[in-house]
Amino acid sequence: MKRHPLIWLSGAQPAILEQTPGDRAKYQGIGGAVLTTATLAGVSMFFALQMALRAPWYAALPISLVWFLAILNLDRWLVVSIQRGNRAWLVALPRLLMALLFGFIISTPLVLRIFQPEIETEINKIRQEQTERFQGDLSGGEVGRKIDALEKQETALLQTIAGGGTVVNPEEDPQIVALRERLGPLEKTRDENADAATCELTGDKCRDGSRKSGAGPRYENFRAKQREAERQIREIDRQIKDRRDDITATSKTSREQTLREANESLPGVQTQLENLRQIQSDEQQSFEQANEGNTGLLVRLDALNRASAGDFTLGLWRVLLFLLFTVIECLPIFVKVLQLYGPPNTYEQLAEEHAKRSVTTGKIRAETHEQALELEQTSQLSQSRSLVEARQEAAQKLGAMTAESELRVAAAILAAWEEREIARIPKHLDEYVTSTHDPIPEPGSPEPAPEPAVTPPFFGPGAPGVMPYYAPAFDEDARRADLEGRQPR
Incomplete structure (x- = not known):
């Protein structure tokens, strides 16, 4: 198909x-x-x-x-x-x-x-909101506050220079402006600690808590912080008053000195102001690049949610x-x-029957395979047993043949030795007689210790005139060579 x-x-x-x-x-x-x-x-x-x-x-x-x-x-x-x-x-x-x-x-x-057109429109709104929020955070941050202070100081110095060294308004003096900026946080700290101390002492002016009255360690702590803030405020007020008096006194007698100080301070203030503005500009540019590049799935989902809301x-x-x-x-x-x-359709019914037949056929094939493996293993085992029995029988036959061969060789050696010894008897009679008969001891003499009779062996080392005979060792390689009909190694 x-x-x-x-x-x-x-x-x-x-x-x-x-x-x-x-x-x-x-x-x-x-x-x-x-x-x-x-x-x-x-x-x-x-x-x-x-x-x-x-x-x-x-x-x-x-x-x-x-x-x-x-x-x-x-x-x-x-x-x-x-x-x-x-x-x-x-x-x-x-x-x-x-x-x-x-x-x-x-x-x-x-x-x-x-919905891409609607999403793009909403994304532009989101970017604008994020830009405005970032600009607000940038202006209200540490860099923005420093820029505002330096701009005021720059304006005061320029007015001093424009007036020929005379400070028209002492409140615009850079030192007085800087001192007044320190007053705001100190006044806030003083008021907060005063309210907290009142809350601890009388239970009034409490934002939260139990509002229980009574002087204690917490009250004393708040009072100490309040007094410290008041001391710093008084010190700054004194410095402002002294500076105002100095400006008033010197404005009539030392215009040239004031003008010189303003000219000396202005470049440093402008340099700091330019550096901080550059930092602010770099941060703004980085944010704009990141804001323009934000086109991922999350911002698109957010835009779609806002558009459809x-x-x-x-x-x-x-x-x-x-x-x-x-x-x-x-x-x-x-x-x-x-x-x-x-209900199952025709195909499903046939597929189910086919699956059942496949399972049955698979089981039969598995059983047939197992039986074939068992028969193969049994055949191999029988073959191994037959081979072992044949080898044992061949080894027995080979042993018998080896024994018969050794017997014939030994008989031939014995016959040759016998013939040679009989031929030597006439010439070596005394030697044979001495070696076979012991001397008779004289009367009264101690009998010597009997010595073991030394009979020349017929076979092996020491036999007179006979080559040593060694029975051949049983060689497994030679036996296998005989059975296989090949030359031994």
């Missing part, structure tokens, strides 16, 4: 489906649904890469293709793994939840792409499109699950 891609995607067996042509369209539809979901997943990944990472199309395309193949195989596995059974819903439930999860993830970039139509269509894409992504699983609650 010719294979069809949609049939393969549906997980159906072509050989069985060939016998049920009426069910072919159903499984082609399931395969088409799997292909559709994978295609939407690839398109969604393409949009997500372009929106979140600003990836060019030639970089986003291969990644989207890999994602398309991954979702294609995943959906095919989910469809194939859902089968009929007593508890099919337990098997289908986790797969359905997985399909829903992937459906939510895949449908989000598609919805964002459809006040627009019922936009919110409704957003929900409907999101559900539409999610249902499309889960469509193959939905179709497969719905099939479980209907």
Whole structure:
């Protein structure tokens, strides 16, 4: 049967489906649904890469293709793994939840792409709000406060220089301005500690707490902080008064000195002011670059939420499109699950019978294979036993043949020795007589200790005139060579 891609995607067996042509369209539809979901997943990944990472199309395309193949195989596995059974819903439930999860993830970039004009408009508003918030934080921060103080000091110095060294308003003197800036935090600290001490002593002016009255360690602590702040305030007030008096006194007598001091202080103030303004400008520029580059999925989701919050139509269509894409992504699983609650079609019945036959055939093949292995093992064991018995029998025969050969050789050696010794007797009679008869001891003499009789052996070392005979050792290699009909090594 010719294979069809949609049939393969549906997980159906072509050989069985060939016998049920009426069910072919159903499984082609399931395969088409799997292909559709994978295609939407690839398109969604393409949009997500372009929106979140600003990836060019030639970089986003291969990644989207890999994602398309991954979702294609995943959906095919989910469809194939859902089968009929007593508890099919337990098997289908986790797969359905997985399909829903992937459906939510895949449908989000598609919805964002459809509402891109509305999202871009809202993103511009978000950027403007963030810029204003950053500028406020930048002006109210430490750098902004220093810039404000230096600008006031620069204005005072310029007025002094413009007036020829005369300070028109003592309150605009840089030292007095700096001293008054220190008064604000100290006055706040004094008032807060005074209220806290009153709360501890009388129970009045309490922001929270039990409001119990009475002097204690906490009261004394607050009073000490209050007195310290008051002391510093008095000291600053004295310095302001002294500076004001100095300005008033010197404005009439030392205009040249005042002008010289202003000219000397102005460049340093302007340099500090320029450096701080540059730092502020760099921070502003960095923020603007980061703010312009913030085009990811999170800011787009935030923009879509804000755009749809006040627009019922936009919110409704957003929900409907999101559900539409999610249902499309889960469509193959939905179709497969719905099939479980209907009567089995012809293909399913044949597939079940085929599965049963496959199980039976597999069991028979397994049993046949085991029996064949047992027979092979039994044959090998019998062959090994026969080989051992044959070797034992051959070893016995070889031993008997070796013994017979040794006996014949020994008999031949004995005959040759006997003939040679008989020939030597006439010439060596005394030697043979002395060696075989002991001398008779004289009467009255002590009998010598008997010496062991030394009889020349017939075989082996020491036999007169006889070559030593050594029985050949039993050579296993020679025995194997005889049995195999080859020359020994």
